[in-house]
Amino acid sequence: MIPTIEWHNNHVRMIDQRKIPGRIEWFTCRGYRxxxxxxxxxxxRGAPAIGVAAAMGLALGARSIRSKLYxxxxxxxEKIAHExxxxxxxxxxxxxAVERMTRLAENMAELPVIKIKSALxxxxxxxxxxxxxINRRMGKHGQGLVPKGSTILTHxxxxxxxxxxxxxxxxxxxxxxxxxxxxxxxxxETRPWLQGLRLTAFELMEDGIPVSVIADNAAGSLMRRKRIxxxxxxxxxxxxxxxxxxxxxxxxxxxxxxxxxxxxxxxAPISTIDPTIKNGDMIxxxxxxxxxxxxxxxxxxxxxxxxxxxxxxxxxxxxxxxxIITEKGVIRxxxxxxxxSYL
Amino acid sequence: MIPTIEWHNNHVRMIDQRKIPGRIEWFTCRGYRxxxxxxxxxxxRGAPAIGVAAAMGLALGARSIRSKLYxxxxxxxEKIAHExxxxxxxxxxxxxAVERMTRLAENMAELPVIKIKSALxxxxxxxxxxxxxINRRMGKHGQGLVPKGSTILTHxxxxxxxxxxxxxxxxxxxxxxxxxxxxxxxxxETRPWLQGLRLTAFELMEDGIPVSVIADNAAGSLMRRKRIxxxxxxxxxxxxxxxxxxxxxxxxxxxxxxxxxxxxxxxAPISTIDPTIKNGDMIxxxxxxxxxxxxxxxxxxxxxxxxxxxxxxxxxxxxxxxxIITEKGVIRxxxxxxxxSYL
Numbered sequence: 001m002i003p004t005i006e007w008h009n010n011h012v013r014m015i016d017q018r019k020i021p022g023r024i025e026w027f028t029c030r031g032y033r034x035x036x037x038x039x040x041x042x043x044x045r046g047a048p049a050i051g052v053a054a055a056m057g058l059a060l061g062a063r064s065i066r067s068k069l070y071x072x073x074x075x076x077x078e079k080i081a082h083e084x085x086x087x088x089x090x091x092x093x094x095x096x097a098v099e100r101m102t103r104l105a106e107n108m109a110e111l112p113v114i115k116i117k118s119a120l121x122x123x124x125x126x127x128x129x130x131x132x133x134i135n136r137r138m139g140k141h142g143q144g145l146v147p148k149g150s151t152i153l154t155h156x157x158x159x160x161x162x163x164x165x166x167x168x169x170x171x172x173x174x175x176x177x178x179x180x181x182x183x184x185x186x187x188x189e190t191r192p193w194l195q196g197l198r199l200t201a202f203e204l205m206e207d208g209i210p211v212s213v214i215a216d217n218a219a220g221s222l223m224r225r226k227r228i229x230x231x232x233x234x235x236x237x238x239x240x241x242x243x244x245x246x247x248x249x250x251x252x253x254x255x256x257x258x259x260x261x262x263x264x265x266x267x268a269p270i271s272t273i274d275p276t277i278k279n280g281d282m283i284x285x286x287x288x289x290x291x292x293x294x295x296x297x298x299x300x301x302x303x304x305x306x307x308x309x310x311x312x313x314x315x316x317x318x319x320x321x322x323x324i325i326t327e328k329g330v331i332r333x334x335x336x337x338x339x340x341s342y343l
Numbered sequence: 344m345i346p347t348i349e350w351h352n353n354h355v356r357m358i359d360q361r362k363i364p365g366r367i368e369w370f371t372c373r374g375y376r377x378x379x380x381x382x383x384x385x386x387x388r389g390a391p392a393i394g395v396a397a398a399m400g401l402a403l404g405a406r407s408i409r410s411k412l413y414x415x416x417x418x419x420x421e422k423i424a425h426e427x428x429x430x431x432x433x434x435x436x437x438x439x440a441v442e443r444m445t446r447l448a449e450n451m452a453e454l455p456v457i458k459i460k461s462a463l464x465x466x467x468x469x470x471x472x473x474x475x476x477i478n479r480r481m482g483k484h485g486q487g488l489v490p491k492g493s494t495i496l497t498h499x500x501x502x503x504x505x506x507x508x509x510x511x512x513x514x515x516x517x518x519x520x521x522x523x524x525x526x527x528x529x530x531x532e533t534r535p536w537l538q539g540l541r542l543t544a545f546e547l548m549e550d551g552i553p554v555s556v557i558a559d560n561a562a563g564s565l566m567r568r569k570r571i572x573x574x575x576x577x578x579x580x581x582x583x584x585x586x587x588x589x590x591x592x593x594x595x596x597x598x599x600x601x602x603x604x605x606x607x608x609x610x611a612p613i614s615t616i617d618p619t620i621k622n623g624d625m626i627x628x629x630x631x632x633x634x635x636x637x638x639x640x641x642x643x644x645x646x647x648x649x650x651x652x653x654x655x656x657x658x659x660x661x662x663x664x665x666x667i668i669t670e671k672g673v674i675r676x677x678x679x680x681x682x683x684s685y686l
Contacts, residue, residue: 021646186652189636191534191558194644197637202646212650213636215534217559217592221657224594249560251567252595259598293532293556294540296639301537303364303545307555309529314564 032061046162051093055124131164139175142325146176150229156247157199158234235268242318242335243280254320280315375404389505394436398467474507482518485668489519493572499590500542501577578611585661585678586623597663623658
């Protein structure tokens with residue numbers, strides 16, 4: 001399996017997801033700003049992977065601070081942390097990782113700065129290792145929801161490449177496959193960025209899990225024709241009431257699943273839950289550039305000067321979610337209560 | 344306005360819709376098989392336009408028959424008509440046009456073959472002119488359903504390029520715009536073929552009607568956020584009970600409109616109604632090649648050898664349709680009764 005992100009000597013490197021599956025190329029980050037740029041231009045994407053990247057970016061940033069005294073070090077570190085927070089607005093795992101790293105540094109005020117720097121790097125490695133472990137646990141909890149021989153629809157890429165490794169939604173699918181359930185997957189291609197066609201299909205084919213790609217437009221029709229048994233997606237942020245922010249198009253899939261009486265599951269680590277957000281409509285939704293829609297590579301497809309709306313995420317109200325699969329277990333409705341008890 | 348299809352000297356030529364908006368190029372048909380190919384590879388598409396093309400193709404085909412005697416002429420003509428019928432399976436307008444042309448030839452058994460040939464060409468020109476006139480009437484009937492200042496979502500291209508001219512869904516939108524209603528349009532880009540981005544946005548920009556393009560994934564989210572007031576699409580075939588076959592993704596849009604209490608209108612000429620089909624699930628749905636999904640131009644985007652499902656149309660059950668706009672008036676539910684009275 002290709003690692004999504006790793007330390008390599010004193011740098012952080014990420015697989016450049018803009019180029020998969022055509023080319024497998026590293027994107028090397030020598031400073032924290034390279035990491036921010038990598039997150040913004042989607043060299044790396046997926047809520048848990050962004051969290052890992054942010055942690056590694058802060059460790060890189062810490063190392064670049066010259067001061068050997070704690071107070072000026074922390075002042076600069078917090079500035080870097082603030083910059084990191086702004087990289088992308090929707091996935092809460094980024095904030096979660098930044099807060100965890102900041103807390104660690106705050107709790108080491110007594111130690112020499114050089115020790116703090118190495119502790120931050122270690123913490124970022126720990127976050128990566130934990131993320132993979134969390135995904136495996138999520139897989140174990142979630143695969144009980146997957147019937148033998150079933151066909152699973154997934155949207156976007158919530159796989160190995162969206163996480164430290166193994167995946168959230170694809171982790172559950174991998175676990176079901178590994179347990180011999182003879183499942184198959186239908187992957188929404190997931191416009192505009194085509195994570196489903198480029199990343200999900202690629203990952204599943206590498207693992208020998210049967211997968212077919214469809215235009216996002218075909219998901220509803222396949223549900224109506226009873227060609228899909230369940231849906232599993234990831235999440236970028238989950239509100240205290242169970243509303244889910246995830247890749248644009250998730251809301252549509254969830255509504256269509258409900259109408260066609262198909263379970264709709266969300267697989268996400270506890271760190272994706274944001275208890276400070278009451279409901280989904282309070283989650284900031286990133287609007288990305290128009291060129292993701294009207295350009296393909298360097299070629300313009302749409303009419304010159306065409307106006308585009310390009311929200312990168314949407315909100316799925318909790319009432320459309322059958323269950324949330326976490327590393328601690330499966331949360332069932334009513335989510336407000338369930339989420340509280342899991343935090 | 345660019346003509347979709349026309350006679351040019353003794354040939355038929357169509358604007359090559361695969362190349363819009365990048366290039367405006369004619370595709371010249373010297374024989375009926377060129378027309379069939381043009382329909383199959385989607386040089387021309389859209390149910391009413393396919394009907395016009397089929398009629399012109401049959402006139403071309405008739406001209407190429409050498410026999411001067413009626414019986415052998417008709418035998419060959421019927422063979423050509425049968426070939427034409429198979430060009431694409433879903434849009435019923437193709438069958439409608441073939442039957443109209445065949446009936447005309449059948450009713451002229453007494454005339455010299457040369458007269459029949461020229462009558463067939465005239466008939467095909469009449470079908471084109473009628474189609475434009477029908478669209479204008481549809482526009483007049485339909486625009487009453489469009490509130491002032493409203494935002495209209497449309498899917499695929501049901502415009503000038505999908506018809507002889509003016510358009511079905513876009514005809515209604517044009518009529519509303521011409522009446523000074525200050526509307527705006529949101530166009531689903533409509534994967535895999537991107538008719539919305541390439542054709543609908545192009546047409547509306549040419550006409551100065553405000554339009555924004557979105558990924559198909561964003562339609563539901565915009566509806567939930569009350570950014571869309573009504574939906575208008577075209578149709579490829581309408582069953583006797585009001586079920587609608589249309590471009591893949593239409594079903595999803597209709598369900599999402601219903602859930603969000605937004606009217607969903609279908610604009611289509613009476614010739615799109617197929618009274619021989621009881622309900623939508625009896626309509627044949629074309630499955631197109633995988634390369635429409637995994638290739639872009641000549642570039643492969645998906646992983647090599649990826650499996651694809653690519654249904655070109657879907658069925659929207661009548662219960663999701665608020666009204667059907669035809670050239671004879673607006674049909675309201677219950678459709679079975681309404682459709683019967685309009686035929």
